[in-house]
Amino acid sequence: MRSRVYLDWNATAPLRDEARAAMIAAMDVVGNPSSVHAEGRAARALVEKARAQVAAAVGCKPAEVVFTSGATEAAAVLGRLPVGMVEVEPTAHDCLWSQRRAGQGSRAIGWGYANNETGLIVEPPARAEGEILMLDIVQAVGKVPFSFAWSGAEMAIVSAHKFGGPKGVGALIIRDGVETQPVLTGGGQEMGRRAGTENIIGIAGMGAAAEAAQRDLEAGVWERVAELRNILESTLSLAGNNTISVGKGRARLPNTLCLIAPGWKGETQVMAMDLAGFAISAGSACSSGKVRESRVLRAMGYEGAEAASAIRVSLGPETTEEAVLRFAEVWSAQYAKALNRAA
Structure with missing residues (x-):
């Protein structure tokens, strides 16, 4: 396992x-x-x-x-x-x-x-x-x-x-x-x-x-983390779905990737990936575990179903490239299943 x-x-x-x-x-x-x-x-x-x-x-x-x-x-x-x-x-x-x-x-x-x-x-x-x-x-x-x-x-x-x-x-x-x-x-x-x-x-x-x-x-540890974040972002962009990477190309923390997966609710993504062995978030952890519509995304122009389909993936110095690529593979497969069920 x-x-x-x-x-x-x-x-x-x-x-x-x-x-x-x-x-x-x-x-x-x-x-x-x-x-x-x-x-x-x-x-x-x-x-x-x-x-x-x-x-x-x-x-x-x-x-x-x-x-x-x-x-x-x-x-x-x-x-x-x-x-x-x-x-x-x-x-x-x-x-x-x-x-x-x-x-x-x-x-x-x-x-x-x-x-x-x-x-x-x-x-x-x-x-x-x-x-x-x-x-x-x-x-x-x-x-x-x-x-x-x-x-x-x-x-x-x-x-x-x-x-x-x-x-x-x-x-x-x-x-x-x-x-x-x-x-x-x-x-x-x-x-x-x-x-x-x-x-x-x-x-x-x-x-x-x-x-x-x-x-x-x-020592440049977070520069390596940024490289892994970019690898994950690029890999997911090649998956052929409608995923939106919020803030791509703008000044960001080196470890943070906010993804919108239209048609797949954020809390459902968190549960599915948790069962698959990955800990991610559907937004801020400052709301006592409650999943609410993100005021941040809404203010940026992502409303309704789009904002509700967002997750946050945040990496750290202990994150490996193997883990990032495995996440991309599992997440993409789970997203495809979610879209097929909704079709």
Whole structure:
């Protein structure tokens, strides 16, 4: 029996060996990072090492890294800025949300730098003076070159499990001088930005994963992944069906392929391929396992049955060419059967 093939790296990346080792070591550190005794200082040293590792990976100062429980909590800070009520503004990639103070026009803008469903990389729009920009770089970290220092953004959000760290830990990157109101208040940890005793085990794993991810990026590992993605895309285009490759030819994450198979529902594809030994997705993994119509695809002009027939295949450094070609063969055969049944 052949082993399963994991092609859902955008949902979560497998835990890196470096992260696992760092987490195991952190389990033996007994102190509270806020304590001043030797045990506390040892715990604090782990947190600060990880802060420096994350900062190096995203191109910011260590003091600009605030550890959180994940990207969702980090993004919640946007709702604590003194700019008024929330106003949702979907774009062609469903990656913009904003807040505006009624009658004054000041805004805080949240922008998805790399879309998780399509892989498209979208530069943020021009901003008026005084507007605050938060970048969602969850999918970009470790896959494409990025530096917060030159991004022009005031804030960014990061999630550890997207680049091989543990689940349940992330970070808010916030530029020096930008004032926010913490979502969680209390003990004043994380420079007063996020109260609560730090999750040193998760933080240590995140730091180690960030360092390893940056090392892979600089070594060209994701260029090879992009080659495999292109092989898969080309192979499927030769299958003689009506498959649509969303975003082909545009700037994309190196590992992401969004396919529309007219006449074959996305959730049906996921189930069929799961039974065949392949893990893929019918969109974002951020909706508690529910399959919903993609607002991203709808905004891009793919509506109704087309949008409902989309899947996301996301590769990683462990993906092999043999696995990619086997996926193309099995998926094409399953698609042909689905079309025959519908005829």
